[in-house]
Amino acid sequence: MPPATHRTTCSRDCPDACGILADVQDGVVTGLRGDPDHPVTRGFLCFRTSRFLEIQNGAERLRQPLVRRGGRLEPATWDEALDRIATKLLSIRAESGPAAILHYRSGGSLGILKHLVDLFFDQFGPCATKIGDICSGAGEAAQVADFGTSDSNDLFDLLHARHIVLWGKNPMVSNVHLVPVLKDAQARGAEVVLIDPVRHQSAALAAAVHQPAPGRDFELAMGIARALFDSGRIDPRAGEFCDHLPAFRALAERHPVAGWAALADLEPAAVQALADRFADGPTAILVGWGMQRRQRGGAIVRALDALAAISGNLFRPGGGVSFYFKRRKPFHPFGPAVRQPRTLREPLLGQDLLAAKDPPVRCLWVTAGNPVAMLPDSATVARAIEQVEFVVVADCLLSETAQRAHVVLPVPTLLEDSDLLGAYGHHWIGESRPVVPMPAGVRHEVQIFQDLARRLDLEDYPQASIDQLKRQALGDVGGQGVSLDYLRQHGAVRSPVADPLLFRDGHVLTPNGKVQLLTAAPPEPDAAAPPPPVAGASAPLWLFSNSTEKSQASVWAGKGLGERTWVLVHPDVLPGLAAGARVRVCSLLGAIEAELRLDPQQRKDVAIVPKGGHFGRGQNANALIPARATDLGLGAAYLDCMVRIVPA
Ligand SMILES: Nc1nc2c(c(=O)[nH]1)N[C@H]1C(S)=C(S)[C@@H](COP(=O)(O)OP(=O)(O)OC[C@H]3O[C@@H](n4cnc5c(=O)[nH]c(N)nc54)[C@H](O)[C@@H]3O)O[C@H]1N2
Ligand SMILES: Nc1nc2c(c(=O)[nH]1)N[C@H]1C(S)=C(S)[C@@H](COP(=O)(O)OP(=O)(O)OC[C@H]3O[C@@H](n4cnc5c(=O)[nH]c(N)nc54)[C@H](O)[C@@H]3O)O[C@H]1N2
Ligand code: SF4
Numbered sequence: 001m002p003p004a005t006h007r008t009t010c011s012r013d014c015p016d017a018c019g020i021l022a023d024v025q026d027g028v029v030t031g032l033r034g035d036p037d038h039p040v041t042r043g044f045l046c047f048r049t050s051r052f053l054e055i056q057n058g059a060e061r062l063r064q065p066l067v068r069r070g071g072r073l074e075p076a077t078w079d080e081a082l083d084r085i086a087t088k089l090l091s092i093r094a095e096s097g098p099a100a101i102l103h104y105r106s107g108g109s110l111g112i113l114k115h116l117v118d119l120f121f122d123q124f125g126p127c128a129t130k131i132g133d134i135c136s137g138a139g140e141a142a143q144v145a146d147f148g149t150s151d152s153n154d155l156f157d158l159l160h161a162r163h164i165v166l167w168g169k170n171p172m173v174s175n176v177h178l179v180p181v182l183k184d185a186q187a188r189g190a191e192v193v194l195i196d197p198v199r200h201q202s203a204a205l206a207a208a209v210h211q212p213a214p215g216r217d218f219e220l221a222m223g224i225a226r227a228l229f230d231s232g233r234i235d236p237r238a239g240e241f242c243d244h245l246p247a248f249r250a251l252a253e254r255h256p257v258a259g260w261a262a263l264a265d266l267e268p269a270a271v272q273a274l275a276d277r278f279a280d281g282p283t284a285i286l287v288g289w290g291m292q293r294r295q296r297g298g299a300i301v302r303a304l305d306a307l308a309a310i311s312g313n314l315f316r317p318g319g320g321v322s323f324y325f326k327r328r329k330p331f332h333p334f335g336p337a338v339r340q341p342r343t344l345r346e347p348l349l350g351q352d353l354l355a356a357k358d359p360p361v362r363c364l365w366v367t368a369g370n371p372v373a374m375l376p377d378s379a380t381v382a383r384a385i386e387q388v389e390f391v392v393v394a395d396c397l398l399s400e401t402a403q404r405a406h407v408v409l410p411v412p413t414l415l416e417d418s419d420l421l422g423a424y425g426h427h428w429i430g431e432s433r434p435v436v437p438m439p440a441g442v443r444h445e446v447q448i449f450q451d452l453a454r455r456l457d458l459e460d461y462p463q464a465s466i467d468q469l470k471r472q473a474l475g476d477v478g479g480q481g482v483s484l485d486y487l488r489q490h491g492a493v494r495s496p497v498a499d500p501l502l503f504r505d506g507h508v509l510t511p512n513g514k515v516q517l518l519t520a521a522p523p524e525p526d527a528a529a530p531p532p533p534v535a536g537a538s539a540p541l542w543l544f545s546n547s548t549e550k551s552q553a554s555v556w557a558g559k560g561l562g563e564r565t566w567v568l569v570h571p572d573v574l575p576g577l578a579a580g581a582r583v584r585v586c587s588l589l590g591a592i593e594a595e596l597r598l599d600p601q602q603r604k605d606v607a608i609v610p611k612g613g614h615f616g617r618g619q620n621a622n623a624l625i626p627a628r629a630t631d632l633g634l635g636a637a638y639l640d641c642m643v644r645i646v647p648a
């Protein structure tokens with residue numbers, strides 16, 4: 001029999017939410033392709049999901065629950081696992097109150113039904129929750145402050161742009177389905193510019209590449225604004241659709257263009273050239289997520305917002321400042337916002353867990369996240385989790401967080417899941433459906449919580465089928481043509497509640513409809529100090545832990561990271577050392593061993609390692625990065641960390 005082909009939607013934490021076609025033979029997935037009919041996926045998948053069958057069909061994925069007995073995680077039945085959990089949840093609530101129970105959910109799956117978990121802990125508690133968002137907190141908060149929302153024009157509106165500024169963004173690696181759109185825009189005459197301290201794969205797309213000093217994008221944006229003010233090239237109506245224009249202008253006029261350029265470590269001509277692009281719009285800014293993971297990250301994104309507004313690029317087709325696409329907007333929420341009687345800050349989770357008293361956090365439930373590997377200061381996070389009395393992790397893999405759990409609950413992989421997906425890189429909605437059934441010992445998260453709710457007498461917890469819940473979630477857009485049946489028949493559908501142009505008529509969504517321009521400069525970049533110098537050590541370097549095509553955060557494709565992680569620097573950073581040398585990357589918090597890679601096109605003050613290494617093997621950047629919050633939105637300032645490299 002030839003293989004049957006099934007369609008699903010990728011649920012990974014990725015902007016693209018691809019349509020996937022899976023070939024299935026005798027109950028085994030034998031091939032994966034991008035759906036050629038999905039307007040964004042266009043028939044191809046990224047490296048990491050193309051190689052997902054090694055996980056899907058491999059030995060590492062979990063196929064039955066595990067419980068800790070005598071210090072070891074051992075296979076158990078669902079009844080044993082859920083009984084243990086129910087007993088423990090009840091006793092902790094009775095003895096210490098629901099604030100002693102913390103639910104931590106991350107983005108391992110972006111399915112909308114995953115939010116039902118929040119409702120469970122609200123109804124059982126209300127329990128403690130995390131606040132903040134290590135991924136995009138600062139940038140979203142910045143855009144909400146400026147525009148009243150954080151959303152984007154239609155992805156294909158980029159085809160109207162004359163200039164597209166990739167501002168701290170590497171779509172060739174972390175947003176691969178943007179690349180064909182950029183190429184189409186280029187075919188229509190658009191020029192792509194890259195602004196990133198790191199020279200990376202996406203430089204190949206760019207007509208011009210600018211490598212400013214790390215964290216200096218505020219100064220760069222101000223230099224561009226100053227150049228526009230000086231030459232009278234700001235939108236004449238800017239004073240009507242923006243608040244605080246005089247104060248913003250005064251801010252930009254604190255330095256001449258050359259002064260701002262020097263602060264950003266660029267030539268004044270480069271700043272002028274960028275100003276010319278903003279004056280010669282439509283110019284679209286595509287804001288990467290990286291640079292807002294700094295202490296001044298919110299202010300940086302606010303400066304970019306202001307630049308788009310005053311240059312007249314905010315409201316026109318082909319313009320805009322795209323940071324995020326509101327992926328949840330089309331879906332009807334499952335209940336009122338969860339109550340937050342007690343909150344722990346996500347970027348400071350380790351510290352907050354250790355500090356929590358009266359009551360301490362006695363139970364931690366982790367869904368779809370690997371905080372031990374992915375939160376900053378991972379050693380403290382690991383230590384904090386290890387001292388929690390009862391840890392439950394729901395995952396498809398035995399992550400470094402799951403390894404520290406008392407109960408591990410196996411959930412479907414992205415090829416077995418059933419859910420609805422919005423995307424944070426475009427406005428299409430898709431359905432995920434199992435292309436093969438999940439193994440007998442695995443349960444869908446919705447069913448896990450329905451079972452627990454019955455054990456715990458939560459009478460109001462939804463007990464509907466997954467399809468019914470999907471229909472409920474589509475309630476708002478179902479009447480506008482996006483029913484479950486339609487999605488199933490046609491594949492992805494564009495959200496009917498996403499206007500192709502985010503803002504029309506010169507109005508944004510702030511209370512008075514005006515753009516709120518920022519009026520104050522953020523504090524100077526304040527990277528965590530480097531360790532003291534030792535013989536042979538490099539000068540202090542800014543540590544970048546950027547996405548790599550080979551992994552989805554801590555989940556590696558294929559052979560994974562291998563024996564040793566790597567660090568990429570300019571050859572002058574360690575003059576005596578050749579590529580391939582073993583080195584140690586050291587911060588004040590710790591050190592990791594790495595293989596040296598050299599690239600003369602990098603700045604001399606940066607060190608680049610991959611995001612998402614193994615903490616336990618001493619391979620993870622987060623062992624080096626102190627836990628500090630961003631200025632807005634309680635993001636994590638992952639990128640404000642100085643290291644030195646020493647020969648191993
Ligand atoms: N392959 C792959 N794709 C992914 C992910 C993954 O793990 N692997 N993760 C997904 C997730 S969770 C997210 S949130 C997104 C992440 O999306 P991004 O965070 O945009 O992804 P990165 O590719 O790491 O790019 C960050 C970029 O910001 C740049 N940068 C850092 N500091 C500065 C600065 O001060 N100024 C400027 N101008 N640039 C700076 C870095 O050099 C880097 O090129 O990608 C998603 N896609
Ligand atoms: N140094 C550094 N650290 C970073 C970043 C960085 O750029 N540099 N990026 C940050 C960013 S942008 C993000 S978003 C975070 C990501 O942080 P996390 O979300 O913690 O990252 P993952 O490693 O993807 O962990 C997700 C887990 O969910 C599991 N999973 C997959 N599907 C499902 C499912 O359907 N249900 C359940 N229950 N589990 C599932 C996966 O197996 C995996 O173990 O990391 C942050 N950490
Ligand atoms: S991880 Fe992203 S690019 Fe890769 S298949 Fe999934 S949605 Fe597409």
Ligand SMILES: [Mo]
Nearest residue numbers: 013107135136
């Ligand atoms: Mo993220």
